[in-house]
Amino acid sequence: MAADTASVARALIGARLIRRLPGWEPDAGVALAGRIVETEAYLPLVDPACHGYRGPTKRNESIFSRPGFAYVYFIYGNHYCLNVTTEAPGIGGAVLIRAIEPSAGIECMRRRRGRHVPTAALGSGPGNLCRAMGIDLRCNGADFRCGDLVIRPSSGEPPATSMGPRIGLKVAARWPLRYFDAASSSVSPFRKSLTRRPPNADG
DNA sequence: AGCAAGATTAGC
DNA sequence: CTAATCTTGCTA
Known part of the structure; x- marks a missing residue:
């Protein structure tokens, strides 16, 4: 996970985000999981949006x-x-997880998000995925390698990844630092427009 | 103490 | 397209 921030954002597409609901939550102990399908890089030092x-x-x-x-x-x-x-101590840089495709604990997610929310929409959007997985400030500072909030790198073939401008920013929005799996229905259609292939992407 | 802005979302 | 909603950080 120690690599430059944009590379991490790209590599995270297809990785698995796993959330074990802690004791104070409803459905405590249940494991929720999803495949990361949309991320954004916020670069160290030079990025006014970071x-x-x-x-x-x-x-x-x-x-x-x-x-x-x-x-x-x-x-x-x-x-x-x-x-x-993503960066060394003292240097501010990170990757925002913008969307997941639910793969486990779907009914628990639906309970949190709303009875009639379609599965593909449960983890679509950074705020929505946090709601679906019970992520709040108590997760701030958590170690992704262990504990109740874990990321498992994707095994097998990396998915086809597209890139495009960032969302919702007033500065540096056009930097092409948003990565996503265009085949995923958890990425909304308008976010799929204005896309290119990342420089080193294969199919 | 006051104020403006914000890496969003749902609803017209 | 706009309101909602409230914490943070900056300015006075």
């Missing part, structure tokens, strides 16, 4: 920790967003 760009604060502290840990923040009064840290 939360680390203006230096450490109480809120963004964990983005400066070290590679492979969770940086979770609360936004717009309603939503949590989950990031994977």
